[in-house]
Amino acid sequence: MTKELKNYIAGRWVTSSKTFEKRSPFNGDLVATVHEATAEMVDKAVTKGREVSIGSQANQWGDLPMKQRLAVIYDFADNLIARVDDLIEADMADTGRSYWQASKFDGARAARLFRGYADAAISLENRSTQFAGELGFKGMWYTNRRPKGVIACICPWNVPLLMAAMKVAPALVMGNAAILKPSEETPSSATVLAEVIAASDIPDGAFSLVHGFGVDSAGAFLTAHPQVDAITFTGESGTGASIMKVAAKGLRDVSLELGGKNAALVFEDARMDAVAEGMTRSAFFNCGQICFCTERAYVHRSRFDEYVKRMANIANGIVIGQRDHDGFNIPPLVSHSHRDKVKALLDTVPEHGGEFVAGGGIPTFDDERENGAFIQPSIAIGSPEDAPFVKQELFGPVLHVAPFDDEEEAIALANDTQYGLGACIWTENHSRALRVAPKLRVGHTWVNSWQIRDLLSPLTGAGSSGIGEQGGRHSLEFSSLPQTVTMRIFESDA
Numbered sequence: 001m002t003k004e005l006k007n008y009i010a011g012r013w014v015t016s017s018k019t020f021e022k023r024s025p026f027n028g029d030l031v032a033t034v035h036e037a038t039a040e041m042v043d044k045a046v047t048k049g050r051e052v053s054i055g056s057q058a059n060q061w062g063d064l065p066m067k068q069r070l071a072v073i074y075d076f077a078d079n080l081i082a083r084v085d086d087l088i089e090a091d092m093a094d095t096g097r098s099y100w101q102a103s104k105f106d107g108a109r110a111a112r113l114f115r116g117y118a119d120a121a122i123s124l125e126n127r128s129t130q131f132a133g134e135l136g137f138k139g140m141w142y143t144n145r146r147p148k149g150v151i152a153c154i155c156p157w158n159v160p161l162l163m164a165a166m167k168v169a170p171a172l173v174m175g176n177a178a179i180l181k182p183s184e185e186t187p188s189s190a191t192v193l194a195e196v197i198a199a200s201d202i203p204d205g206a207f208s209l210v211h212g213f214g215v216d217s218a219g220a221f222l223t224a225h226p227q228v229d230a231i232t233f234t235g236e237s238g239t240g241a242s243i244m245k246v247a248a249k250g251l252r253d254v255s256l257e258l259g260g261k262n263a264a265l266v267f268e269d270a271r272m273d274a275v276a277e278g279m280t281r282s283a284f285f286n287c288g289q290i291c292f293c294t295e296r297a298y299v300h301r302s303r304f305d306e307y308v309k310r311m312a313n314i315a316n317g318i319v320i321g322q323r324d325h326d327g328f329n330i331p332p333l334v335s336h337s338h339r340d341k342v343k344a345l346l347d348t349v350p351e352h353g354g355e356f357v358a359g360g361g362i363p364t365f366d367d368e369r370e371n372g373a374f375i376q377p378s379i380a381i382g383s384p385e386d387a388p389f390v391k392q393e394l395f396g397p398v399l400h401v402a403p404f405d406d407e408e409e410a411i412a413l414a415n416d417t418q419y420g421l422g423a424c425i426w427t428e429n430h431s432r433a434l435r436v437a438p439k440l441r442v443g444h445t446w447v448n449s450w451q452i453r454d455l456l457s458p459l460t461g462a463g464s465s466g467i468g469e470q471g472g473r474h475s476l477e478f479s480s481l482p483q484t485v486t487m488r489i490f491e492s493d494a
C-alpha cells in the first residue's frame with residue numbers, strides 16, 4: 001500500500017484535499033502520496049507556534065529554563081537515534097541512494113546533531129559587565145538570550161534530514177517554534193522526524209511540519225506569513241533572493257545558504273593518490289548533489305595530462321545505481337526534471353568547444369533503472385571559462401578541468417565566479433596552502449581533502465552563496481535575541 005504523508009500541525013496529523021505524488025528517482029515507482037498544506041494550515045502552525053514560543057503559552061516551551069528544555073531535547077534525540085533504520089529507509093526511498101550512502105551521510109548524523117546543538121547551547125554565554133555611564137552613573141548590564149518566536153525552516157532535497165536538523169535543532173534548543181517545510185522531493189524522513197517529535201515531550205506547536213512546494217504553496221505561505229519571525233533557508237541562490245524580498249516586509253531575519261560553483265586547485269607538488277581519492281568524492285559523491293561538491297578543477301599544467309587521465313579512468317569505472325553496493329557508488333539525480341536541467345547544460349559543452357573525457361550522457365540499463373533519473377559521471381576539458389557549463393551551478397556529477405601556470409592565475413580562476421561557497425587546495429607546500437586559502441573568496445576551504453567537516457563549525461558563503469552564518473554557536477545566535485538589561489547601581493542605600 002502506498003504511504004500517505006500528512007502534515008503535522010500544532011500537535012495533530014492533518015490531511016489535505018490537495019495531494020501530490022512523490023516518485024522514486026531510482027525507478028519511477030510511487031513512493032508516497034503527500035498531503036499539501038494549505039494557507040490555513042500554515043497559519044494554524046504559525047499561530048500556535050507563536051503562542052508556545054513567545055506568546056501566552058510560552059511557559060510550556062519558550063520560557064522554560066534552558067536546562068529543562070534541553071532535558072526534553074536530549075530525550076527526544078535518543079528516540080530519534082533509535083529510529084535510524086526508518087530514517088535511512090525514508091532517505092533511500094526518496095533519493096534512490098544505496099544503503100552505504102544513506103547510512104553514512106544523512107540519518108544517524110542528522111539525529112546526532114540534535115544532541116550536538118543541545119551540548120553547544122549549554123556553553124553559549126550570556127554576558128554581563130559593570131560600567132560607569134556618561135553622567136557619572138554606575139551600572140551593570142547583562143544579556144539574556146530569548147527565543148525569536150517562529151522560525152521557518154525551508155529545506156532542499158540533497159541531504160534532507162541533515163538540512164532539517166541543522167535548522168530545527170538550534171531553533172528548538174533556543175525555545176522557538178520551528179516550522180519545517182521539507183523539499184517536495186524528499187518528504188519522507190521529515191515525516192519520521194515529526195513522528196518522533198509527536199511522541200516526545202516537546203509541546204504541541206513548538207514543531208510543525210508542512211508539506212508542499214515553493215511558489216503558491218507551503219513555502220510561499222510560510223515565508224510571507226507576518227508572524228514568522230525569522231527564516232532559515234537552504235537552496236538555490238535565485239530562490240534565496242526571492243525569499244529575501246518577501247522577508248523584507250516586516251524586516252524579518254534571514255539566514256540563506258545557497259548555491260556554489262566550487263573550485264579545486266591542484267598544484268604541481270600535490271599527492272596524486274590523495275587527489276584522486278578526494279576528488280572522486282568531491283566531484284561525484286551523492287551524484288554531485290552536495291553544496292560543497294567540486295565542479296571546477298584547475299590543475300598545474302605540468303600535472304594536467306596525468307590528472308585528466310587518472311580522473312577519467314575513475315569516472316568511467318564508478319558504480320552507478322546499485323543499491324546493495326557496499327562501497328563508493330552513485331545514486332540517480334533527485335528527479336527527472338533535475339536531470340533534464342543537468343543534461344541540457346552537458347549538451348552545451350561541445351558547442352562551446354569543450355570535449356568529454358568521461359561521461360557526458362545518460363547511462364542505459366536493462367532493468368528498472370531505465371526509468372530512473374541517472375546520469376553519467378562526466379569530465380570535460382577545453383571549455384572556455386565563460387561557457388555556461390563553467391559558469392552555472394549544475395548540482396550534478398560534473399567536472400570542468402583546465403590548466404594553470406602559476407599561483408596567481410590559479411587564484412584568479414577559482415575566484416572568477418559569482419558564487420563563494422567552498423574550495424579545495426591540493427599541495428604538499430603548507431606555506432602555499434596558508435597563503436592561498438585566505439585569498440579564495442569562499443566560506444570554507446579544505447586543504448588536501450574534502451568534506452572532513454565538524455557540523456558545528458561555521459557555514460557561510462560569499463557572493464551569491466549566502467548571507468549569514470550557520471553552524472554551532474552561529475545558528476544558536478541566529479535563533480535567539482540577546483536582550484540587554486541595564487541596572488543602575490546606587491553609591492549607597494537610600
Ligand code: NAD
Nearest residue numbers: 155156157182183213214219220235236239257258259291
Ligand atoms: P530550491 O531553491 O529549488 O528549493 C529549496 C526549498 O525552497 C524547497 O523546499 C522548495 O520547495 C522551497 N521553495 C522554492 N521556491 C520557494 C519560494 N518562492 N518561497 C519559499 N520556498 C520556496 O533548491 P533545491 O533544488 O531544493 O536545492 C538545491 C540547491 O540547494 C542548490 O543550489 C544547492 O547548491 C543548494 N544547497 C546549498 C547548501 C549550502 O549550505 N549552501 C546546502 C545544500 C544545498
